[in-house]
Amino acid sequence: MIKKTIQATLLGLACTLVFVGQAAASNWQQESGKITHQEKLRGTITPERKWWDLSHYHLDVKVDPQTKIFSGSNTMTYQVVAKGQRLQIELQAPMKLEKVLQNGQVLKVEQDGYSYFITPISEQKIGSEQQVVMYFSGQPMTAKNAPWDGGITWKKDSNGFDFIATSNQGIGSSIWWPNKDHPADEPNNGVLISVEVPEHLMDISNGRLIKIEHNKLAKTKTYHWQVVNPINNYGVNINIGDYVHFGEKYQGEKGQLDMDYYVLRENLAKAKKQFKDAKRTIEAFEHWFGPYPFYEDSYKLVEAPYLGMEHQSSVTYGNGYQNGYLGRDRSSTGPGLLFDFIIVHESGHEWFANNITNKDVADMWIHESFTNYSESLFLEYHFTQEQAFEYVRGQRMNIGNQSPIIGEYNANRGGSGDMYDKGGNMLHTIRQVINDDKKWREILRGLGKVFYHQTVTSQDIENYISSQSGIDLSKVFDQYLRDIRIPTFEYFIKNNVMKIRWGNVVEGFDMPLRVTIAGKTQWLAPTTAWTVVELEQENPRISVDANFYISTLSVLGN
Structure with missing residues (x-):
């Protein structure tokens, strides 16, 4: 995800200028105060989560733009890996969990805040595969300032057609559909997303479109999108509008990658020009990070009624068809205007966030620090190293150094917004310490290979970089991730x-x-x-x- 910024100040220290920024709040700004009971339920791998492993979701939802009601079901398939009695899932108000079935029988459901505890009737034999079907409906939370606060965005395009999208990093996907809303467990076999919309509109979701069903009586149609790879919950998305499509093929490291673009009809000409950065982004990041992680599910760039988000294989875009971050350079150095920030940044998340995902949101730096740094790597690949280095140094003006980058574990609390620019500068600093560009690239590519489609901890990433570099970087990570002081x-x-x-x-x-x-x-x-x-x-x-x-x-x- 992107970070809201920035008012920067300059602070002189001895003979050196040190850049100190006022880091604005984001979805992952560190929270303060006592950890609540709900935060513990949401953020912890509880006994009710531990005994079963997600295999697949079939999310089947109808979206009614007139009433703003979402309704449908989620068929959740899971493997029993240990003895257990209840399943924990989440669904946030005002959405309602209407009933849960297993093998056609209604199950007992107990509610604690927005966490629900489901008691199966059938024997949950270790090694067996099971299913529950969860029915839900309601008017999900409306986003006030998407994508930072999360929710559903309801807008109209210039022709008066509905323009609707979900974005829910931080607040959680459970604001609109019931699921196991903890990042440690992803459905191993992906998700089937079926979305019913009015006949005159389209839905664009993750993965590949496998069929469209028309309901002439109801004047609706249902889009069926299939994801075959593991996917993080917040990456599942719905985009509804009067879209037009164009695309291209990219011959990448794993063969031919389908790249599809969906934009509002009125923006087709601008998109055909601006979206050239998408192919250039894949090329640069395959060089630095290894093959695009989701060839089977393709790559999509989808116009959205908000700035943008890293939804897996369905990256959303709302940067106004211009270079920079809404037309400006976040680094204030100049090179930031050489590329479209949202295309590059959000596509970078396909490697760090979607391929490699944090097990606990306290370690969200794994998503944002690497992706922030990827912007500099894009510049280095397509332009010059001097411009790339200047860009990452300029981002120091956005750093606040007021709270640690790593948040509180088992509490659904992310760390400081410094996970973006400070995290990127930490990685840039580590590159200098390693002092071997070839080895540095091997480390970046190795991360994508060793942790392919996995959820990880900060320690996993820290240990890997130290071991592969041959340098004990533990104190460097402690300094930049767990402390607020500049060395x-x-x-x-x-x-x-x-x-x-x-x-x-x-x-x-x-x-x-x-x-x-x-x-x-x-x-x-x-x-x-x-x-x-x-x-x-x-x-x-x-x-x-x-x-x-x-x-x-x-x-x-x-």
Whole structure:
């Protein structure tokens, strides 16, 4: 997802300018206060979630634009992996869970907030496959400021046709359909999405369109979309409007990728020009991250009545057919206007968010930090490394450093909005530490391969990068993910002696640093204790590589 920004300020520290931004709230801004009972139910892998593993959803829903009512059923298939008595699912008010059936029998359902506990009647034998059918209806929550607050967006296009879309990262997909609303478990065999809409409109959802059924009596038609790969719940989406379609083929690393575009009729000409960035994005990210993760489900870019979201194989777009982020460069450096931010950023999430998904939303940095950094990688692939590096450095102006990037576990609480720009700069800094562009690319591609279609923890990602780089980066991750301070490189020079150390850091922080002393580039190895470096000349000029996200504090001797 994208982040709302930005009012930036400049803070001078010693002889170095440090960029400090006011990070605006997003869906994943860290929350404060006591964790509520509902947050625990939603955010924890409870005993009622642990004993069964999702296999498949068939979401069958009718959308009535006049009444704004969603109604239908979700047939949930699951594997029994341990002994258990009740299934936990979620459905948020004002939506109502009307009844639940298994093998044609009505099941007992107990409600606790918006969590529901279903008691099967039949034996839940370990290793068996089971199904429940959940019937639901209601007027789902309307989004006030999609996609940040989540909900349904109800708009009209310029011709007066309904233009409707779902977006529910953060608040959860359970605002409009009943499901196991925890990111740790995805349906292994995907989802079938059947959406009934008025005859004159189209529905575009995830995966491939397998058929359209017409109901002449009701003057409606039902679109059936099939996803065969695992999919995160918040990635399941509905887009309804007076769409027109065009597409192209991309010969990628795994063969031919179908790329389909659905836009409002009035925007077809603009889309055919602007959506050229889609193919360029796939090309760049296959280079850096490996094959597009969902060839079987295709790639779609779909116009939406809000800014955009990373819905798996159904990326939504509302950036006004212009480069930048709503026409401006978030980095304030210039290169951000060389590409369409929403196409690049949201498509980058196909690798980080949809292919590799966090097990707990506290680790949402895995989604947003890598995708923020992918914008710079796009620039490096299609333009120059200098522009790419300038872009990622410029994003430091958006960083707040007011709360940690990692949130609270088992509470459905994400971390700070700094997971975007600070997270991207953390990865850029780690690239400098590794100091081997070939190895860095191998690590990025390796993540996509090793954790293909998996849910992961922060520790999984941290350990992999450390092991593959051959460098213990644990303290670097601790500093940037779990602390709010910017590491300060402190140095003192007098005559031919320089004393150095890291300040403002976690215990044991020992990140190597590239500097230029008297015109000669070299590496230093500061720790939290003062160490001495012998100099070749008295009081030389020193500069720190700007690609490290740090501050400096110096004292120059006589």
